[in-house]
Amino acid sequence: MKILFIHQNFPGQFKHLAPALAAQGHQAVALTLRVEKPVTWNGVRVVPYKIARSSGQAVHPWLVDLDTKVTxxxxxxxxxxxxxxSGFTPDVILAHPxxxxxxxxxxxxxEARIGLxxxxxxQTGFPHTGFDPEFQPDIAETEPLRxxxxxxxxxxxxxxxxxGISPTRFQADTFPDSFRDRITVCFDGINTDHLVAKPDVSFALENGPVLSRDDEIITFVNRNLEPYRGYHIFMRALPRLLKERPKTRVLIVGGDETSYGAxxxxxxTWKQIFIDEVRGQIPTPNWExxxxxxRIPYERFVSLLQVSRVHVYLTYPFVLSWSLFETMSVEGAIVASDTAxxxxxxxHGETGRLVDFFDREALVDEVCLLLDDAEARNRLGRNARAHVVSLYDLANICLPRQLKWVSDLAAMPPREMGSPCI
Structure with missing residues (x-):
């Protein structure tokens, strides 16, 4: 079978599926903006292309997004x-649209079958829109229109x-019924053989000490530090948290850009905005x-999760982060937002602890309770890993389901392109 992958940052979410299909003997090709020259990656022929830049025609602000996508x-x-x-005709196209x-x-x-x-x-209604009262659109009445x-x-x-395929029920259920029926829910997959607890792990701070599981470490991870992932809530919890935990070190991972939201x-940068907000409330010895x-290399990131005593994860009602699944796989004790x-x-109480997204006092309370209760941390961590292994393991659960999804897609009769229902 001939399979074409479309992803602007290939492999992206296809990083496990694409090599697996190539290993089965399928001819796999990817079109992507990520590479400069043709290359073969894990059996997949990766073909680059460039965006033909327009001269910047004037469009309505609500159409800028569509204009970019059409380009x-x-x-x-x-x-x-x-x-x-060149002679390539795919039987199946797998695309992130x-x-x-x-x-x-x-x-x-x-004639190609297309899997999305x-x-x-x-979604235009609460809590998908307007979840955080602090960050509302400039003209709330027109936000649903945009x-x-x-x-x-x-x-x-x-x-x-x-x-379609969607990694979680929450994400799949955001889609209209007219297409939701065509969506299979299957997560991308976690390599639980690699992501394990490691009691003897160490994590060296640049120009600082080498940390171990004997140290009281709190971790917080975002791709980029921003409100959508609760960075502002976490930062506002730090003054009290550092005061109550004089031995705690707080390790924060994330870039300075914006992944989601405004x-x-x-x-x-959001990072500096909230540093500036809380810095005056934190004595210098605590701030140190x-x-x-x-942003850190992946293996160093894994060590960070393994050395963590309590991991904090906050998010708006939005796409879940891989880091949450990965933390659970290494038996992390997690305090997370009580969002869908x-x-x-x-x-709550079985695979982690949940608190109201906006309640930073409750966040500090739960973190402190876990820091003081090794038995609870160990129990939550074991349960968290067992849950991920049973439902989200890459080799035994997710990849076989993804491969079946592709096989079922290939067996479908070609679908005629229909009219969009807007």
């Missing part, structure tokens, strides 16, 4: 045409998609126990 889609369309002319690249592929290969990675459909326009890409993708005011690590996506994974 990307046009460039991917031309790259697909070149692949077709979030950036628009896959919009016109059915026009290139009408369904990450999120933008999001409706942002969903045009989803609807255009549905019109040509034969099936960008910080021009010339500033807070360590911002930036988290509750799909964590049961």
């Amino acid at each position: 990307r889609a046009e460039s991917c369309f031309h790259a697909a045409c070149q692949l077709r002319e 979030g950036w628009g690249e896959s919009l016109f592929l059915k026009d290139v290969w009408p 990675y369904c990450e999120l459909y933008h 999001l409706r326009m942002k969903n045009i890409n989803n609807h255009l993708s549905f019109a040509m998609g034969d099936a 960008r910080a005011p021009k010339g500033r 126990r807070v360590h911002f690590l930036g 996506p988290v509750k799909e994974l964590i049961t």
Whole structure:
């Protein structure tokens, strides 16, 4: 079978599935913006293409997102045409449609079956919109209209998609019923053989001590430090937390950019904004126990999770982070936000502790209780790992389901491209 992968940052969510399909003997090709030259990666032929930049035509602000996606889609369309002319005709196309690249592929290969990675459909009601009263859109009344326009890409993708796959029920359930019925829920998968507890782990701080499991370590991880992942709540909890725990070190991982939600005011970062807010409340000796690590290599990240005594995870009602699953796999003791996506994974008192997203006092209380209770930490950590192993293990659960999803997709009769329902 010939399989084409479409992902602007390939392999992305296909990092396990693509090599597995290639290993089964399928001819796997990926179109991506990530590489400069053609390369073979784990049996997959990776083909680069460039975005044909427009001259910057003026569009309504609500159409900027669609304009960007159509620009990307046009460039991917031309790259697909070149692949077709070289003799490549995929039986199956597996695409992450979030950036628009896959919009016109059915026009290139009408007979191909298209499977979509369904990450999120933008909901206009609470709590998906307006969850955090501190960060409301400038004109709240028009926000649903803007999001409706942002969903045009989803609807255009549905019109040509034969099936979808979504990593969690929360994410799948954001999609309209008209397409939800075509979505299989299957997580990307966690390598639980690699992500294990390690009692003798060490973690060296740059220009600082080497930490071990004997140290009282609290960890907090974001791709980028921003409100969507509760960075502001965590920072506001630090003054009391550091005061009550004089031996604690706080290790914070995350970049200075914006992954989700609104960008910080021009010339500033969310990281620095909330450092500035709380720094005056924290004596210097306490502040010296807070360590911002930036983004770190993966193996160092694993060691960070393994050395952590309590891990804090906060998120809006949004896409779950891989780091939460990974922390559970290494038997981490977790205090997390009592939000819908988290509750799909964590049961309070069984696989972690849950607190109201906005209640930083409750957050500090739960963290302190766990720091003082080794038996509870060990029990929660063991249960957390058992839960991930039983439902989200890569080799035994998720990858076999993904492979079956592709096999079922390939067996479907070709679907005619329908009309988008907006």
